[in-house]
Amino acid sequence: MAKSSEESPSRRTFMMVVIGLISTVIGIALAVPILGAVLNPLFRKRDIVWTKLGKISDLNLKPLSPKFVPVYFRVKEGWSVNTLPRQVVVVKQVNGDLLFFSNQCTHLGCPLHWIAARQKFLCPCHGGMFNATGQVVGGPPPRPLYQWVHKFGKDKDTVYIQNKFKDNPKDRGI
């Protein structure tokens, strides 16, 4: 018959080591799939799609007067394909160049309001302010407005938008 822990100190040590080992093995075996489930988003590639925004000539743009144009991305999210409606703020600069902004504040992502009387985008959450060319003119935002990745069609008039921002290495914003 095996000795009890009270009869043999070395037997006691052995039992405690086995108890510890078993707990560790079970713990690690459970932790691996759980960590996998939790960290899974880090290993997923984001679904990037091109979506047609429309024709620029249809927008009747005036210089420095932003137009909010909705765009509907069809993207794969997790187990489903969903429509993500987003605003594209099209601004024609004085020299005729076009800018395609997101209406997300670069501070923490609230939806910007265009205040025509003040010629500014205002953030309703924390008071960020941007001018019509997307530069920060007040409040806490750390950088100019995000610009959508875009391209022109063959007719140089139709615009396609990608659900991705330019110069945004950390993928901030929505």
Next chain:
Amino acid sequence: MFKQIQNWFDERIGLTKVIEEFNGERIPRRGGWAYTLGSLLAFLFTVQVVTGIFLLFYYVPYFPIARNATYFLKHHVVFGNILLGIHLWGAFTMIFVILIHMARVYFSGAYKKPREMQWIAGMVLFSVVTVLGLTGYMLVGNENSWWTINVLTNVASHTPFIGGFIREIARGGTETSVLTMQHIFAVHVWLLPLVVIMFIPIHLFLIRKTGHQGMALEYKNSKISEDDEKRWLKPDGTVPFFPDQFYKDMIVSLAVFAVIYILAVVVGAPIGPMYRPLALHFAPEADWYFLANEELLKYFPGHGLIIFSTFLIPSIGFGILFLLPFIDRTKERSPFKRPAATVLGILFLLLLVYLTLIGGEPKAPATV
């Protein structure tokens, strides 16, 4: 008949003795009403669990549908508005009562040796309940929920080094998606309630182990010197927990529950407008307990400094609160005999109230 049943159990497991042991704990006598807050919180948490379980009979954690499910619950389920209302107002009350409970413990110095661990267990409960509140707000699935998810995950993304990972894990991807809602749902109904259920017994067990540690007024007639730790084990008078203290607990619980119930019936749970991602003039609002932090976010502009409002100030403040028993190691308990701690506490509370009030002001720019 009843006696026979009692005997049956007593012969086997000594049930009466267990119950007497549990109920017979002696509580310092003078501060009875001040000590009801802990029991009140246990009661409120039970109410949250019970109402929450039955809200799950109807709730769907899927973005636009979540708000429809909540709407159905409120308007088409018999007494659904009351169930939802109790869950909402109960949550608000719980957060508010936790703050009062913490203030009571702080001002009466009850976190001091030997109750350090108890304060820490309480802080864990406080942080978890706050996150439960925030996630609950997100689960309603209305317009505010959507922006709260975005803003808060963006706030989290400013954590040094791991911020980006935290945001992606919380959202279940780069963008707020169906997985985001699913994750928040799992955290709100399983993960965090389980943490609370684990920590409440720890909190209670520690009370029993450390013995009486009442407020200073319990020791007015004590002849033991103030520097002697034994002083705090011998209050002038004690009463048994059951029924003396329990009676007071029940009266307070009933009063608070009545307020919650009336608010649930009369005001109900406002579930807000459907999420309209293309709305041009929507101004998101945070829940009242987050307004102080929300206000902080406005003050730190530009590159680099943003980390003060998103990470440094909240986490340092939280850290100080967490480690309070190890920072303040004096033995004095009476709030009048430790003016520095009392004044700092009052100033902190005033700052919190001030930030909450100005944070709650309408800040949407006029839609000229």
